[in-house]
Amino acid sequence: MMPMLNILIADDEAPARSRLRDLLTDIGDLHIAGEAKNGKEAILLADQLQPDIILLDIRMPEMNGIEAAQHLQKLTKAPAVIFTTAFDNYAIQAFDMNAVDYLLKPIRQERLQTALQKARALLPQQLSGLQSLSPQRTHLNITERGRILLVPITDIIYLRAELKYVTVRTAEREYLIEESLTHLEQEFGNIFMRLHRNCLAANAYIIGFEKRSQDEDGEKQWVALLKHVPETITVSRRQQHLIRMA
Amino acid sequence: MKNTGRLPNVRNLGIALRMLIIANAALILIAYTLSINFADFLQRVAAISTFAQPMLLASLLTLYGVYPLLIKLNYRQGIISVFALIMFCNAAIYNLFSKIWIFDDLPTLSRVLFCSFAICALTLYYFNLRQRAYSPAVAEARLQALQARIRPHFLFNSINAVLSLIRSQPKQAEAALEDMADLFRVLMADNRELVPLAQEIALCRQYLALEKLRLNERLNIQWQIDNMPPDAMIPPLILQPLLENAVYHGIEPLADGGTINIQIYSKLNEIHLVLTNPYRTQNNHQHGNKMALNNIKERLTLHFDLEASLKSKQEKGIYEVHINLPQQKQKS
Secondary structure, rough: OOOOOEEEEEOOHHHHHHHHHHHHHHHHEEEEEEEEEOOHHHHHHHHOOOOEEEEOOOOOOOOHHHHHHHHHHHOOOOOEEEEEEEOHHHHHHHHOOOOOEEEEOOHHHHHHHHHHHOOOOOOHHHHHHHHHHHOOOOOOEEEEEEEEEEEEEEEEEEEEOOOOEEEEOOOOOOEEOOOHHHHHHHHHHOOEEEOOOEEEHHHHHHEEEEEEEEEOOEEEEEEEEEOOOOEEOOOOEEEEOOHHHH | OOOOOOOOOOHHHHHHHHHHHHHHHHHHHHHHHOOOOOOHHHHHHHHHHHHHHHHHHHHHHHHHHHHHHHHHOOOOHHHHHHHHHHHHHHHHHHHHHHHHHOOOOOOOHHHHHHHHHHHHHHHHHHHHHHHHHHHHHHHHHHHHHHHOOOHHHHHHHHHHHHHHHHHHHHHHHHHHHHHHHHHHHHHOOOOOOOOOHHHHHHHHHHHHHHHHHHHHHHEEEEOOOOOOOOOOOEEEOOOHHHHHHHHHHHHHHOOOOEEEEEEEEEEEEEEEEEEEOOOOOOOOOHHHHHHHOOOOOOOOOOOHHOOEEEEEEEEEEEEEEEEEEOOOOOOO
């Protein structure tokens, strides 16, 4: 006998979740693993419950479905994703172009059944095809000891490139991620400022600039002072024009 | 009411002001053409003004007085009456002036009448052109565009919500479908006539009941409408699209929801509608919002010209729309 399908529902509206629950119960022979109210919850629950399939609403607070799907793909056991939406022209165009499964609300039972049968995990090229729908992530995902951590972009004070990794600094602690600083700069150019070849600092956390002598020969250099953290960031000579603009 | 709107409404402050500006601009132009230097120009402006301003004001006042009669005529009769009234007014005032005129350079009656005829024609032509720019066909197209604008997102999500209720709470599902029927009846109606404020509020409450079904405790509404004149007449669908925007851009992106505050009061014969909602600066999908605001602005202009206004601002995470429009009672 086939193992029962394990399904996770993610939708911010209670009636939409209860409707899906009704439909799934009618279909039978499957198990509803859990329900999430936003994209962030969906990822944390998926990490915990390891569903086979996730029914993912697109328009949700905290984190939308498209971004959630991108993070979900990084899980060790990535669930198959079926998007659900009431109406979203852009998204539907992108889904059709990239052959991504989606269901239009109100959802019919037969459509849901077919979708469940052919559901499979999203391929990387499908995800990159959807990237234009959610050009900027709201969270970075960090894998630590087999767990997924989601760090809101707005909590990040600076990003520093170190050898193979990038250090992500928040007020509480540091994390390591495997992404390139250049790529991060492209995606979040409006939030971070490149102060040095190896460092991006969040505009919102820069309190001011100060000239300090740091090296032995007493040459003075500009450094940026940051909110919540004691360390400062040296501003490279090339980037000093930014200080005048700030 | 064949010419509703084609003859300028002299009882509208904005329009009356524009008439004065056009006439005065013409007078200044005449003075400038006749003058030989600047001092002469000023003198001529003053000389013309002494008799032209009273004529202008008397004409406007007369038109103001007979306006209710004028709009009962068709456009051609209306235009002829306007010319006749103005000629008569100006001739009467000319007569008065010629008796008490201290200077001896009063222009001849025929010249004065010709000038006032020209200025009157110019003004009527301007308003006729302007009226065509806002012609009913254009207005209707815009109204239709507005009707199509109700978010499909809202329609399908609401149907979905009702479907989820049918098995467990059939009574609530019934009420929701009734609200939907009423809402769509208004949205699909011919929305050119003004409606009482109370009617728009009732519609908004039905709309919000539907949204509440989906969003439940995430959506909080605060009405401050104790000082509202319920019988004041406003264009339909002024408030509902604003609420829809507030829900879509303000409440839905918040996981814990928020409060929409609606304040309506009348002050100095004007009605003020103030709507505020929380706003996340992060999401930059403002396109739909701009469209709805422009649409409402245009309809306010169509109905009230310069007497109505719509302003919006965002400050400290709060988005505010403030509309004011003249208070009009229902015509008996």
